[in-house]
Amino acid sequence: QVHLVESGGGLVQAGDSLRLSCTASGRTLGDFGVGWFRQAPGKEREFVTAISWNTGATLQTNSVKGRFTVSRDNAENTVYLQMNSLKPEDTAVYYCAARSGALLSDSRLYHYWGQGTQVTVSA
Numbered sequence: 001q002v003h004l005v006e007s008g009g010g011l012v013q014a015g016d017s018l019r020l021s022c023t024a025s026g027r028t029l030g031d032f033g034v035g036w037f038r039q040a041p042g043k044e045r046e047f048v049t050a051i052s053w054n055t056g057a058t059l060q061t062n063s064v065k066g067r068f069t070v071s072r073d074n075a076e077n078t079v080y081l082q083m084n085s086l087k088p089e090d091t092a093v094y095y096c097a098a099r100s101g102a103l104l105s106d107s108r109l110y111h112y113w114g115q116g117t118q119v120t121v122s123a
Helices: none
Strands: 001-005 009-014 016-025 031-037 048-053 058-060 068-071 078-083 092-098 117-122
Touching: 001 078, 001 092, 016 031, 016 092, 031 078, 048 068, 048 078, 058 068, 078 092
Parallel strands: 009 117
Antiparallel strands: 001 016, 016 078, 031 048, 031 092, 048 058, 068 078, 092 117
């Protein structure tokens, strides 16, 4: 069992930065992939980025390339999402999720989820 807790959300202005954290407990992540998803009001949950715990390989959606960076700290069992040049359209609840195996963008294939953290970007 993997327990995930996100933190770091908040209210910022367009152009600002935020760093979200996702800390895992219950077991080491080993061969897991950890993904970040977001859900805006009235919209479906969408994939943002993911990282392989073992290799550090990443997967990212085009809309955040060049602005968002995912990284991991093995010692802290934590995955980070550094978000720069934030835009109002980035406003959403951000979730981290984990799955054993390959990096995937389909949220239905992730087994463990955090509770989410709100990110609000004002114009």
